Amino acid sequence: GDIERARSVLVDLHQSFPNNSNVTTLLGVIAFQQGKDQEAEAYLSQVIDPETATPGLIQASSILKARNNKIDDAIDLLKAAVGAQPRNAQLLATYGLALLQKDPLDKEGAI
Numbered sequence: 001g002d003i004e005r006a007r008s009v010l011v012d013l014h015q016s017f018p019n020n021s022n023v024t025t026l027l028g029v030i031a032f033q034q035g036k037d038q039e040a041e042a043y044l045s046q047v048i049d050p051e052t053a054t055p056g057l058i059q060a061s062s063i064l065k066a067r068n069n070k071i072d073d074a075i076d077l078l079k080a081a082v083g084a085q086p087r088n089a090q091l092l093a094t095y096g097l098a099l100l101q102k103d104p105l106d107k108e109g110a111i
Helices: 003-016 021-033 037-047 055-067 071-084 089-102
Strands: none
Touching (some): 021 037, 037 055, 055 071, 071 089
């Protein structure tokens, strides 16, 4: 219920255990929910592996990259994720939208 307290605890944990991917992911999700796009992207970029991350986290990370004017980075992440999870409709749709955001006439994005 107390997001700021939880965030404070997670920040302390992150300082003590900077390689803990669960803590880093949670900090990224909290920042995302609070609209702190640059902070959220920084956290999620540390832990997102396009081969193993959940589609929702990959999607969130790519959306943050796009919002932060890094559309090419978003496309690269999504392309790698789609390569690893080629039948995931959520990733395919997000990849297509990212391609169309960069170029509204992109044929691969339209497909």
